Amino acid sequence: MNSTLTEEQLKSVVQGPGDVEWRYEMRRECQEILPGLLLGPFVASKSLETLQSLKITHIVCIRDAKEAFSVRPRFIDNFSYLTLDVEDNEEQNLIRLFPQAKLFIDNAISNGGRVLVHCNGGISLSPAFVVMFVMQHYQLSWEDALHMVQNRRYCISPNGGFLTQLKEYEAIYRASIAVASYPSTNxxxxxxxxxxxxxxxxxxxxxxxxxxxVESSDSPPAPSYDADHMDIS
Incomplete structure (x- = not known):
């Protein structure tokens, strides 16, 4: 699912709403990044009333395996969940895990759903996934995609390893678009x-x-030797 916008529309999308006054307590809430896709911390996923008021239908729970006892799906009878166990460090490969998350989000939104993507704090891990999603969705550079998400959830700060992977993912998704657009007849x-x-x-x-x-069959036969008549004197 990709969205084709004009240059002016893309500029407006990246800048986001200019009338939002960010407050510290908003770190504990979730924000809508694009229609149907919200980003926030784990605490935002713990209130059934809040989730229902936001009309959430799907939740991507991204957590460090060590946090599994606390950061976990809470309302499996109310929402569709995708749980990804990762490590919040610079060596963690997010690009390998992203296609699964993207497919889940795409399917949810295309069917009229609303998705909350969260990790524990909503600062580094889950924002990296959301940046990759909006990057490909709007066909943005990694920097524009990062700014777009930051302009809606000001507190995000993906670690250095994740930023490197965002740069790498830009090249990957642009290459996939180039291959897909190459005429099939060619x-x-x-x-x-x-x-x-x-x-x-x-x-x-x-x-x-x-x-x-043929040449070997036309060649003269190799000389034969009779050991009994050889002159050995």
Whole structure:
């Protein structure tokens, strides 16, 4: 699911609402990043009343495995959950886990749902996933995507390792778009060309082998020696 906007619309999306006065206590709340996608801390997922008032239908629970006893789905009868066990450190590979989260979010929003993405504090881990999502959704640079999320949840601060992966993911998703937009007829022609070249190579190799066999059969026979009549004096 991608959204195509004009340059002016994208600029407005990145800047976000200019009339929001950020308050410290808002760190404990969740904010809507794009229609149907909200980001916040674990504490925002603990109130059934709050979740229902926000019309949440799906929740992505991202947690360090060591936090599993406390950061966990609370209302499995009320919401659809995706739980991802990760480590909040600079070595954690988020890019490998992101496709699963993206598919979950895409399916929820395309079916009219509303998704809350949270980790423990909503500062580093879950924001990195949301930045990757909006980056690809709006086809933004990693910096614009980061600014977009920060302009709605001011307190986010992905760690250095996650920022590096955001840069890497920009190259990955842009490459996937380039491949998808490459005319399928060209891909077919290129594949056929490779197949033809392989066939020609195979014929050439067969001819070479055949020629070698013919030439060897036309060659004079190798001299034979009779050990009993050899002069060994």
């Amino acid at each position: 891909r077919i022609v290129s594949r056929r060309k490779r197949d033809d070249e392989d066939d020609e190579d195979g014929i050439d190799r067969y001819d070479d082998r055949k020629r070698a066999l």
